[in-house]
Amino acid sequence: xxxxxxxxxxxxxxxxxxxxxxxxxxxxxxxxxxxxxxxxxxxxxxxxxxxxxxxxxxxxxxxxxxxxxxxxxxxxxxxxxxxxxxxxxxxxxxxxxxxxxxxxxxxxxxxxxxxxxxxxxxxxxxxxxxxxxxxxxxxxxxxxxxxxxxxxxxxxxxxxxxxxx
Amino acid sequence: xxxxxxxxxxxxxxxxxxxxxxxxxxxxxxxxxxxxxxxxxxxxxxxxxxxxxxxxxxxxxxxxxxxxxxxxxxxxxxxxxxxxxxxxxxxxxxxxxxxxxxxxxxxxxxxxxxxxxxxxxxxxxxxxxxxxxxxxxxxxxxxxxxxxxxxxxxxxxxxxxxxxxxxxxxxxxxxxxxxxxxxxxxxxxxxxxxxxxxxxxxxxxxxxxxxxxxxxxxxxxxxxxxxxxxxxxxxxxxxxxxxxxxxxxxxxxxxxxxxxxxxxxxxxxxxxxxxxxxxxxxxxxxxxxx
Ligand SMILES: Cc1cc2nc3c(=O)[nH]c(=O)nc-3n(C[C@H](O)[C@H](O)[C@H](O)COP(=O)(O)OP(=O)(O)OC[C@H]3O[C@@H](n4cnc5c(N)ncnc54)[C@H](O)[C@@H]3O)c2cc1C
Ligand code: FES
Ligand code: FES
Numbered sequence: 376x377x378x379x380x381x382x383x384x385x386x387x388x389x390x391x392x393x394x395x396x397x398x399x400x401x402x403x404x405x406x407x408x409x410x411x412x413x414x415x416x417x418x419x420x421x422x423x424x425x426x427x428x429x430x431x432x433x434x435x436x437x438x439x440x441x442x443x444x445x446x447x448x449x450x451x452x453x454x455x456x457x458x459x460x461x462x463x464x465x466x467x468x469x470x471x472x473x474x475x476x477x478x479x480x481x482x483x484x485x486x487x488x489x490x491x492x493x494x495x496x497x498x499x500x501x502x503x504x505x506x507x508x509x510x511x512x513x514x515x516x517x518x519x520x521x522x523x524x525x526x527x528x529x530x531x532x533x534x535x536x537x538x539x540x
Numbered sequence: 541x542x543x544x545x546x547x548x549x550x551x552x553x554x555x556x557x558x559x560x561x562x563x564x565x566x567x568x569x570x571x572x573x574x575x576x577x578x579x580x581x582x583x584x585x586x587x588x589x590x591x592x593x594x595x596x597x598x599x600x601x602x603x604x605x606x607x608x609x610x611x612x613x614x615x616x617x618x619x620x621x622x623x624x625x626x627x628x629x630x631x632x633x634x635x636x637x638x639x640x641x642x643x644x645x646x647x648x649x650x651x652x653x654x655x656x657x658x659x660x661x662x663x664x665x666x667x668x669x670x671x672x673x674x675x676x677x678x679x680x681x682x683x684x685x686x687x688x689x690x691x692x693x694x695x696x697x698x699x700x701x702x703x704x705x706x707x708x709x710x711x712x713x714x715x716x717x718x719x720x721x722x723x724x725x726x727x728x729x730x731x732x733x734x735x736x737x738x739x740x741x742x743x744x745x746x747x748x749x750x751x752x753x754x755x756x757x758x759x760x761x762x763x764x765x766x767x768x769x770x771x772x773x774x775x776x777x778x779x780x781x782x783x784x785x786x787x788x789x790x791x792x793x794x795x796x797x798x799x800x801x802x803x804x805x806x807x808x809x810x811x812x813x814x815x816x817x818x819x820x821x822x823x824x825x826x827x828x829x830x
Binding site: 376378394395396398418419422425432433434436437438439441442444485503504506507508 | 542543544545547549570573577578580590592594618641642643644645647648
């Protein structure tokens with residue numbers, strides 16, 4: 376008893392045949408091969424599985440794959456374009472915000488959802504957007520610094536986008 | 541581990557009620573899924589069908605109507621917190637919704653789900669109780685409206701039947717001169733369930749005397765409860781610090797009397813009093829300065 380779902384995954388329209396009980400996390404990892412979506416806790420508490428659906432950061436472990444139908448879905452794999460890192464990824468490297476890296480994809484997606492929506496977020500807003508993501512090694516100070524740094528990098532990059540197009 | 545089930549996603553309430561009428565007993569409703577997905581994972585729930593109600597258009601609107609606002613049951617916490625009418629009319633509810641889980645949880649979790657789950661620690665319930673919350677419940681061919689206090693009958697227990705759907709919540713708008721506050725204590729700021737939570741709503745009359753006081757405390761009893769004795773104690777008094785302190789101690793004492801003395805009482809009693817004091821100060825002391 377498979378279900379067909381159609382959705383936009385990292386910019387491409389795709390169709391998948393899934394089981395009704397599979398989570399978005401299962402399907403993105405096992406069928407689409409997007410292993411940047413990590414399972415930490417499986418119960419919505421760590422944020423390692425964070426993806427963006429229709430512009431909002433959500434825990435893919437708490438979402439059925441069937442719920443992706445008709446949605447716009449972004450995972451960490453969609454950040455890099457033409458071999459060029461996304462500026463949030465660059466900021467994480469620059470600020471030493473990655474250690475084992477397990478939490479990083481989720482952190483990047485939470486940061487992206489915020490920066491896509493808010494031009495210049497306050498520290499409170501940044502903290503609010505990142506508290507659903509746990510890290511057991513790198514340290515939150517570096518991670519918050521990286522997001523702050525990314526907000527500064529955003530403006531010039533947007534100008535590039537305009538001149539290129 | 542997760543059992544096998546079918547997935548249905550009705551396009552409108554009528555279709556949803558038909559499905560519930562037919563399969564209600566073997567169905568689990570899924571709105572945001574933040575409670576249901578956990579029960580499916582642990583095996584606490586083993587439905588044959590998951591009914592996804594998250595896209596029912598009739599349950600996704602905020603409609604002001606005279607003195608009240610009708611809030612759709614499947615709107616997410618994030619959608620509600622961002623909604624201008626909700627922000628303006630329901631400050632304590634917004635504060636409470638802002639305490640739920642994490643942003644990822646608030647981006648999918650719904651008010652309808654919080655009510656139907658009926659957890660003693662549900663953040664949204666105490667502030668809604670103070671606004672005379674009435675729950676709109678529909679089933680095939682009929683509908684009923686029940687007061688929130690009456691709907692919830694105990695811990696994780698309510699009067700909803702398997703074929704019933706919460707479609708909306710009717711809340712009374714804030715009246716002139718009223719102020720309200722929501723406070724909670726959890727183990728940490730985010731991603732922790734409230735240990736104690738309280739909402740207080742009140743108003744001073746022109747001579748600075750407490751004219752109305754409504755207090756609802758959650759997490760300490762099987763369901764969030766109104767503290768009517770303390771409410772009547774406060775009415776007719778001036779909100780001096782002494783009175784407020786006394787009221788906060790009464791709230792703590794009444795709760796301890798209700799749940800009995802336990803190993804946690806020594807921590808809980810002053811914690812409840814402190815929390816109640818914060819709320820009472822927000823509502824009555826700041827306003828007397830203005
Ligand atoms: C990590 C984590 C942290 C959390 N933190 C908090 C917290 O701080 N405070 C808090 O209060 N809660 C918290 N919760 C619990 C949960 O997020 C809330 O109870 C939420 O409001 C549930 O809404 P939902 O839409 O996700 O419900 P669902 O999981 O979709 O449904 C919950 C229950 O209600 C039923 N139901 C849902 N909608 C309806 C409807 N319209 N009509 C009839 N029945 C319905 C479902 O069948 C199910 O039994 C947390 C959960 C997680 C996983
Ligand atoms: S794996 Fe989803 S939140 Fe931890
Ligand atoms: S870098 Fe290891 S968990 Fe965050």
